[in-house]
Amino acid sequence: MRTVAAQVLDSAIPVLAKDRGASMQVIATRAGISRATLTRMFPTRQLLVQAMAEKILDDCDRALTRAEAHTGFTDQVLAGLVGEYRPFAQLWNLVYVEPDVLGAPAATERAEGIFARTIALLAVGQDAGVLRTDMPATWLASTFCGLAETAWELTLEGHMGTRQAPDFITTVLLHGLSTATTTASRMR
Structure with missing residues (x-):
């Protein structure tokens, strides 16, 4: 409860x-x-903001722990992680930019650790053949967090339903923005 x-x-x-x-x-x-x-x-407002940051970091930690608990990286692991996108959106939206959090070394250290774990998890997804290998895992982790932030903001503004967001994030993560697989070569 x-x-x-x-x-x-x-x-x-x-x-x-x-x-x-x-x-x-x-x-x-x-x-x-x-x-x-x-x-x-x-x-105080500072204590409220710090409590928000702790909650966001705890939620990210729990989502990663659930994803890391699986043996191997499957489409279901990705779906589970993406299904819990909100704390990752909030991590980027609040923890990395809010002045009352930026100066807190413990929160910064935890945020960096969560991002490192996200990178490592997505690297496992690359090794398993679920995620593309032509981009660094750091790029994939940043893309996931950026897409999560965008989806969360769009749901807050009423431009997207909360049930749509995970599907949209997954589609862009796995297939990019183009319907063709040779988009990068066409752009050169």
Whole structure:
């Protein structure tokens, strides 16, 4: 069962993603609680932002742990990882850019570790023949996180349904933007 604090964080993360300068009052209102309740849970905006970062990092960690638990990398492993795209979107959208998080060495170290694990997991996917090998795993991991961020933003803005997002991410990851496989050679 999720705690009230976890529910508040889930509500606050999209608010801050869309409005970096959102006040505690704005965040509380959009989370459906009073400012007093919010400040009882998180006495300062900095503590709220740091709690959001911890939640995002924990969610990424859990998603990677589930994907890493499989023996081998299959289409199902990729689907599971992509199905949990939101924390990876939030990692790029908030953890890497929010000033209250940027200066926190522990959060930065955890974020770097999560990205390194994402690279390693996608390299296993390359070795298994599921993912393309003509690009570095770092590129694939960055592409995954970038697509996750784009999909999350589009769902927040109502341009995409939440159930569509994983399919769109997977399609672009596996097939790029073109319907032809020789797009790169045509562009030269």
